[in-house]
Amino acid sequence: MSSVFGSVHILAMIAIQLLLTHSVSSLNLTNAYLHHKCSNTQGKYKQGSAFEKNLNLVLSTITSIGNFRDGFRYTEEGEDPNNVFVMFQCRGDSYWSKCPPCISTAVSGLRRRCPRNKGAIIWYDQCLLKISSVASFNKIDYENDFYLSNPNNMSDRGLFNKETSALLEKLAYKASDRNNLDGKQLVLYAAGEKRIGTKKVYAMVQCTKDLIFTKCFECLEGILRKFPQCCDGKRGGRVFGTSCNFRYELYPFLRNYSNSTMRAPY
Numbered sequence: 001m002s003s004v005f006g007s008v009h010i011l012a013m014i015a016i017q018l019l020l021t022h023s024v025s026s027l028n029l030t031n032a033y034l035h036h037k038c039s040n041t042q043g044k045y046k047q048g049s050a051f052e053k054n055l056n057l058v059l060s061t062i063t064s065i066g067n068f069r070d071g072f073r074y075t076e077e078g079e080d081p082n083n084v085f086v087m088f089q090c091r092g093d094s095y096w097s098k099c100p101p102c103i104s105t106a107v108s109g110l111r112r113r114c115p116r117n118k119g120a121i122i123w124y125d126q127c128l129l130k131i132s133s134v135a136s137f138n139k140i141d142y143e144n145d146f147y148l149s150n151p152n153n154m155s156d157r158g159l160f161n162k163e164t165s166a167l168l169e170k171l172a173y174k175a176s177d178r179n180n181l182d183g184k185q186l187v188l189y190a191a192g193e194k195r196i197g198t199k200k201v202y203a204m205v206q207c208t209k210d211l212i213f214t215k216c217f218e219c220l221e222g223i224l225r226k227f228p229q230c231c232d233g234k235r236g237g238r239v240f241g242t243s244c245n246f247r248y249e250l251y252p253f254l255r256n257y258s259n260s261t262m263r264a265p266y
Contacts, residue, residue: 039119092189102127135202141242150236159231176217203248219244
C-alpha cells in the first residue's frame, strides 16, 4: 500500500514540476537571441583606431551607468570622422534591473557577430542594441527589419487576422499618444490582450524613445502594414525594426499587460 501512495506522490510532484515549468516557459521571459545585421556600407574600423577607442568608451559606459530606469539610451562619442553613435532600447516590461543583463549580453553578442563593423544591430527578446558611425536620433529606420512567425495557422484565419490587426492598431494609438506619459516622458509602449473566439491573444507594440510621438505612430503604422506578409493566420508573430516593433501570441510573454512600463525596480 505504501508503495502505491509513494508512486502517487511522485507522480503528483512530477505533474507540479511540469506545470511550473510550463508556466515559466509560457511567459517566454528568457532573453533569446533573435537576429543581427552587420552594416557593410559603413565599413570596418582598425584595431587601435580612434573609432575603436570611442566605441569601447561608449559601450563600457552604457553597461555600467546606463539609464535603466526608462530602458533607453542614445549617446555619441568622438568627432568626425571617428564619431560613434550607440543606442539601446529594452522591452517595455524589462526596465530597471531587468535591462542591464540584456544590454551586457547584446554588447558581447554584437562584438562576436559583427567584429570591427562600424555599423551593426542586434536583437534579443528583451532588448536591441545599435552602433553606428551615422547619427540617427529621431529618424525612423525603414531599412533594417525582419519578422518571425509561428508555423501553425488558426482555423478561422479571416476573423483572427481582422481582430488581431484591430488589437495591434489600438495599441499603436495608445503607445504613440502624446498623453501616454511616465512622469514627463513619453512611454511609446503599450500592451494588451483580447479574446477572439475561444482563444485569447496577447500583444505589445513599442517604439525607441528617441522618436517623438508622431514618428512613433508613423513607424508602427509602417510595420503593421507588414502584418499580411508576416502573420497571415499565424498563431503568433512579430515584426522587428530598429525604430519600432510589434508582437502577438496566444500565450502571455510579458511580465504584465498594463499599458505602462515597469515603474519600480525589482
